[in-house]
Amino acid sequence: MKIRVHVRIIPRTGLLDPEGQAIAHALSALGFAGVGDVRVGKAIEMTVEATSPDAAEASVRTMCERLLANPVTEDFSIKVERA
């Protein structure tokens, strides 16, 4: 079955995120008060051919560990569409 999978990759908490900082400054300049700790990551969506949603999730987890996320600097989470 074809399964739609959503991957979210985000810089690890505690590591400096200059892009997030720049966006926080821009938001503040626009008058949005009280915005802090902005972090910018990536969203990756894909269709995976797998026997079950669990199998798709396991496969994408391996993709994240090998390529999609950097284990030194990023955390990831996976969401599988279950019909």
Add this chain to the structure above:
Amino acid sequence: MTRVAVVRFPGSNCETETLAAVARAGGDAMLVDYRETHLRHADAVILPGGFSYGDYLRSGAIARFAPVMTAVRALADAGGAVLGICNGFQILCEAQLLPGALQRNAQQRFASRPVDVRIERTDTICTSDYAADEIIRIPIAHGEGRFVADPDTLDALELDHCVMLRYVPVDGTDAPYNPNGSMNDIAGLCNPAGTIVGFMPHPERRVDPALGPGVGQRFFTSLMSRIATGVAA
């Protein structure tokens, strides 16, 4: 003659200067395509600067899996000389041939200017022609050169003397000297044996006298003499 492979990935842009620097130092410089699966009996391999695969996903993340990298890893495992310059350094970190990662510059801008770095190891494959703790002024050109690693890794790097190049202040000024926010002011690393090295500065841009003092030349002459004496694989 010393055979040095310089790998061209899609998006590499410093391979021509790097080949010229090797040739000027007396080496037999060979351009090797990223799709090749062997390094044509090279004694050393250099991964040059540039933007391999457009820096898609992360700098070096996709190049790490190029076919040629299997041969690069084999040479590294055999104790052979492996150098990564700028994007090449990023690729070596992604390939986990060197620890840590290179992140977007803290100053949020591309840094393209000369910086002062101290040579902290002179027993690596490419620094033997420098004096211990010699400080040289050399160009950088990168948007993602901020070295990060977890505290344990960072401690181990210092303990094992794996910091080969470090950004240092210029005497007599208070100007910011760390161009990217690198942890511990790290500009370049080596493995404990000094056979795998990666650094952000571009020595290949300081070998032609037309471009100023040739302070980068000795990276390449060091590499030639190291290979000639057979210390590296």
